[in-house]
Amino acid sequence: MRVLLINPSIRPEQFGRFASLLEAMPCVGIAYVGTFLAEAGHAVRIYDDFALRGGEEEILRVIDRFKPHALGISLLTPVATAMYQLLDQVRERWPEIRLFAGNIHADLFPEEALEHVDAVVHGEGEKASVELMDAWSERKSGAGIPGVTVREDGRLERGPERELEKDLDSFPFPRWDLLPIHRYSLLPLGTVAKPIVAVAASRGCPYHCTYCSLENQGKIYRKRSVSNVVDEIEHDVHRYGVKQIGFMDPIFPLGRKHAIDFSREMIRRGLNEKIVWLSELRTDSVDREALEWLKKSGCRRLVFGVESGVDSLLENVHKRNSASVSRETIRHCRELGISTVGLFMIGLPGETPEQTRETIEYACSLDLDFAKFAITVPFPGSEIFRQMRRDGRLNRTDWENYTTFNPDK
Numbered sequence: 138m139r140v141l142l143i144n145p146s147i148r149p150e151q152f153g154r155f156a157s158l159l160e161a162m163p164c165v166g167i168a169y170v171g172t173f174l175a176e177a178g179h180a181v182r183i184y185d186d187f188a189l190r191g192g193e194e195e196i197l198r199v200i201d202r203f204k205p206h207a208l209g210i211s212l213l214t215p216v217a218t219a220m221y222q223l224l225d226q227v228r229e230r231w232p233e234i235r236l237f238a239g240n241i242h243a244d245l246f247p248e249e250a251l252e253h254v255d256a257v258v259h260g261e262g263e264k265a266s267v268e269l270m271d272a273w274s275e276r277k278s279g280a281g282i283p284g285v286t287v288r289e290d291g292r293l294e295r296g297p298e299r300e301l302e303k304d305l306d307s308f309p310f311p312r313w314d315l316l317p318i319h320r321y322s323l324l325p326l327g328t329v330a331k332p333i334v335a336v337a338a339s340r341g342c343p344y345h346c347t348y349c350s351l352e353n354q355g356k357i358y359r360k361r362s363v364s365n366v367v368d369e370i371e372h373d374v375h376r377y378g379v380k381q382i383g384f385m386d387p388i389f390p391l392g393r394k395h396a397i398d399f400s401r402e403m404i405r406r407g408l409n410e411k412i413v414w415l416s417e418l419r420t421d422s423v424d425r426e427a428l429e430w431l432k433k434s435g436c437r438r439l440v441f442g443v444e445s446g447v448d449s450l451l452e453n454v455h456k457r458n459s460a461s462v463s464r465e466t467i468r469h470c471r472e473l474g475i476s477t478v479g480l481f482m483i484g485l486p487g488e489t490p491e492q493t494r495e496t497i498e499y500a501c502s503l504d505l506d507f508a509k510f511a512i513t514v515p516f517p518g519s520e521i522f523r524q525m526r527r528d529g530r531l532n533r534t535d536w537e538n539y540t541t542f543n544p545d546k
Contacts, residue, residue, distance in 0.1 A: 161188035163335035168311035350518030384416035400434035446499025511541035
């Protein structure tokens with residue numbers, strides 16, 4: 138089958154005055170799905186509208202030229218409304234194309250999504266997408282496939298839960314030739330060298346911060362072996378000429394031993410001389426010695442989810458860290474020559490205007506290279522979203538306004 142995968146772009150007006158700061162990042166999730174489909178023998182094309190910015194008209198032209206048998210779309214909450222409108226156009230113009238959706242928004246709201254598509258792929262979608270294409274190749278609906286929901290005879294038919302893949306080392310490396318890697322950045326505050334691709338060294342997260350929706354994609358933390366991760370980096374350097382890696386894990390590395398083991402393997406293979414890398418991690422997950430090893434291995438910039446300078450607010454959202462630990466870790470980075478990005482949230486549960494000012498003053502005192510402040514948004518899939526729904530305080534489906542960039546007018 139010819140399969141077209143689309144990574145949508147949030148409309149520039151949704152970014153407001155932050156639009157000029159936002160650049161396309163390598164989308165590793167859709168890269169994995171495309172790789173699995175290609176290895177299964179399907180003719181795959183990926184159109185990354187966030188990188189190429191062709192918009193709706195260009196997406197329709199790509200469909201007209203490629204003439205896919207199936208079209209899959211990655212649905213995050215802020216793009217859902219616009220993409221539903223696009224999918225309705227596709228269905229009207231090309232009724233023979235089978236449509237499917239994945240990613241967290243489709244996963245959480247399959248009934249809504251299935252008003253516009255033929256199937257929803259839940260959770261980690263690589264193997265489920267292959268099985269769905271196999272079913273559609275045989276003119277079957279896909280009903281009963283683990284991790285897939287379809288609408289049949291007016292009702293939703295959800296297949297059994299798909300077991301999470303534990304052996305991540307068995308996955309093929311993402312095929313970045315399917316994507317426009319020369320268009321990718323890690324935002325202006327993250328890019329050191331180009332071209333850039335992303336690596337996912339793990340899946341899931343062992344922490345349970347209430348503002349985060351990641352646990353919806355797998356509550357069990359699974360880690361690839363260090364050698365397998367470094368194999369992928371080596372492959373990306375040799376095949377694609379990559380000069381920077383961005384780790385897409387919620388936390389990488391996780392812990393002192395993980396940091397040192399990874400660094401030693403990078404140095405042993407000489408990759409620290411060929412590539413630089415960036416990751417996001419917790420300030421309480423590494424000590425000074427681990428940071429020294431990370432610097433030797435090619436780490437040039439670290440992104441820390443600091444969130445707040447008020448410990449009681451961190452406790453409110455189960456962020457089991459402290460402002461003093463963050464201060465110490467960021468000081469170590471400064472001394473070692475690792476540049477730092479601090480991510481902060483404004484409007485955490487229980488926050489007062491005085492505490493907001495305290496967080497801003499705290500951020501200014503840290504000697505960060507960059508500080509980014511975001512509005513706290515109850516994203517679907519997070520505990521904050523579920524709690525506000527239960528309390529009757531949130532009954533909105535204007536999904537395009539669920540962004541951290543523009544305050545809700």
